[in-house]
Amino acid sequence: MGAKAEAFEKFALATDLPQKAQNPSIRLLDVCYGLGYNTAAALETIWNINSNCHVEVYGLELDPTVPVGALVPEILNHWSTSVRVILQHLALEHTCQQVHLDAHLLLGDARQTLPKIVQSGFQADAIFFDPFSPRRCPQLWTVELFQIVAQCLAPDGKLSTYSRSASVRSAMKLAGLCIGTIPLGNNPLPHEWSQGTIAAWQSDGLLPLSVMEQEHLNTRAAVPYRDPALNNPPDVILAQHQQDQQTDRLESTSSWRRRWA
Numbered sequence: 001m002g003a004k005a006e007a008f009e010k011f012a013l014a015t016d017l018p019q020k021a022q023n024p025s026i027r028l029l030d031v032c033y034g035l036g037y038n039t040a041a042a043l044e045t046i047w048n049i050n051s052n053c054h055v056e057v058y059g060l061e062l063d064p065t066v067p068v069g070a071l072v073p074e075i076l077n078h079w080s081t082s083v084r085v086i087l088q089h090l091a092l093e094h095t096c097q098q099v100h101l102d103a104h105l106l107l108g109d110a111r112q113t114l115p116k117i118v119q120s121g122f123q124a125d126a127i128f129f130d131p132f133s134p135r136r137c138p139q140l141w142t143v144e145l146f147q148i149v150a151q152c153l154a155p156d157g158k159l160s161t162y163s164r165s166a167s168v169r170s171a172m173k174l175a176g177l178c179i180g181t182i183p184l185g186n187n188p189l190p191h192e193w194s195q196g197t198i199a200a201w202q203s204d205g206l207l208p209l210s211v212m213e214q215e216h217l218n219t220r221a222a223v224p225y226r227d228p229a230l231n232n233p234p235d236v237i238l239a240q241h242q243q244d245q246q247t248d249r250l251e252s253t254s255s256w257r258r259r260w261a
């Protein structure tokens, strides 16, 4: 699936933005803003339904050069003229204020920028959670980070991520969230069982995990990543995770895989 289709399907639609767009205002948190696909798809989705809906959005991004990389015709041409202007402002000025928009790009490690969002009292109706994979960026998939992310989620908000990993799902549960699956779309690959995970404070409105996915949470693959003071380097988090998996008495993931062929 291309980045644009993924932004609509796994983030904008999966967090119910078409329904939420009927409200007078929506608050969005885009963790790992990157080239801005998820923010752009959300704005297109909301304003196609209700052009008067006021949107407040915070994007979090470590590398300021990445959003600037979106300012090329091959990427900008995906979006309407009004959304292109917003992506330009966010990439170059890190803010964009319009009649129906209050947008900010916070630069830095999300482990440091998220607590600032919490302190401001911001409560997101939708959180797009899009870091690189847990192996590559374990510091953004830990129990401790999800505990902070959860504080930014409104009581009836939804967090969406492409990850269906058991370690990610168990970290979300340990942070107090309920989880559901994003069902497979058309033409899934043979090894796929879900398109990702939705987290929320309540389970109503979430698609329950299949029995296979629930049993995955009882295997060693579900041992979560930890980062107690939210400042460990990735290699330390990975080494601790490996050690935790070795000492855990859960079922091996390979026997779960054999059981479910």
Ligand SMILES: C[S@@+](CC[C@H](N)C(=O)[O-])C[C@H]1O[C@@H](n2cnc3c(N)ncnc32)[C@H](O)[C@@H]1O
Pocket (backbone or CB within 6 Å): 032, 033, 034, 035, 036, 037, 038, 039, 060, 061, 062, 063, 066, 108, 109, 110, 111, 130, 131, 132, 137, 139, 140
């Ligand atoms: C998979 S990409 C995100 C794609 C993005 N949602 C888009 O629409 O293009 C992951 C992004 O996370 C950023 N990143 C990596 N580590 C980060 C951190 N600790 N805090 C915030 N952002 C981080 C990377 O620079 C990269 O842009």
